[in-house]
Amino acid sequence: MSRILVLYGTTDGHTAKVARAFREQLALGGHQVDLVDAASGGPDATGYDAVAVAASVHASGYQREVIQWVSANLGVLNRVPTIFLSVCLGVLQHDPKVDRDLQDLIASFQRATGWLPSQTRLIAGALLYTQYSFVKRLMMRGIARKAGGDTDTSRDYEYTDWDELRQIANTFAGQLNGGRLSQSA
Ligand SMILES: Cc1cc2nc3c(=O)[nH]c(=O)nc-3n(C[C@H](O)[C@H](O)[C@H](O)COP(=O)(O)O)c2cc1C
Numbered sequence: 001m002s003r004i005l006v007l008y009g010t011t012d013g014h015t016a017k018v019a020r021a022f023r024e025q026l027a028l029g030g031h032q033v034d035l036v037d038a039a040s041g042g043p044d045a046t047g048y049d050a051v052a053v054a055a056s057v058h059a060s061g062y063q064r065e066v067i068q069w070v071s072a073n074l075g076v077l078n079r080v081p082t083i084f085l086s087v088c089l090g091v092l093q094h095d096p097k098v099d100r101d102l103q104d105l106i107a108s109f110q111r112a113t114g115w116l117p118s119q120t121r122l123i124a125g126a127l128l129y130t131q132y133s134f135v136k137r138l139m140m141r142g143i144a145r146k147a148g149g150d151t152d153t154s155r156d157y158e159y160t161d162w163d164e165l166r167q168i169a170n171t172f173a174g175q176l177n178g179g180r181l182s183q184s185a
Pocket of ligand 1: 009010011012013014015016056057058059060061087088089090091124125126127128136140
């Protein structure tokens with residue numbers, strides 16, 4: 001059994017849901033898993049055998065609290081197996097330019113923090129129209145329309161593939177048992 005930390009940053013709440021599902025799947029594998037919102041400050045990562053960090057892309061950046069926490073815990077993060085879950089909507093577009101931008105964003109996050117996650121995965125997020133302010137709803141509908149996405153603002157859209165997420169959690173846990181993970185992005 002490993003002691004695992006799942007730390008997340010969320011703006012509208014969906015990445016919290018992703019992190020919860022990830023935590024639940026790891027716990028099903030018999031691991032002791034702590035789930036922490038980076039907005040609460042986050043714990044010292046010392047003592048954890050592995051760490052998963054989830055953050056969402058908002059106007060080309062991740063939550064500041066996640067960047068701060070990762071930077072402050074760099075020593076541990078670069079020593080134990082880790083995974084970075086980058087939650088976004090751009091991944092749904094299957095557009096090489098958007099894909100490059102998302103990879104650039106991950107690279108600048110890694111440069112800013114100095115963290116080289118053992119694995120990085122892009123996770124499709126959600127369009128939570130009913131929870132946005134009026135202005136944000138209009139803005140997101142405009143972006144979605146341009147990208148060929150969903151524009152009915154009377155409802156929310158959740159694009160996360162939960163089965164795939166659970167699979168990612170299982171693979172991560174499996175690699176923990178097998179020793180160190182290899183670097184990949
Ligand atoms: C104001 C705003 C800006 C966003 N900017 C981007 C972006 O630049 N690229 C992208 O791929 N997704 C973008 N998204 C999509 C979010 O990453 C997605 O909605 C995610 O599920 C948000 O997670 P959260 O609910 O945990 O904040 C944006 C969403 C909002 C509301």
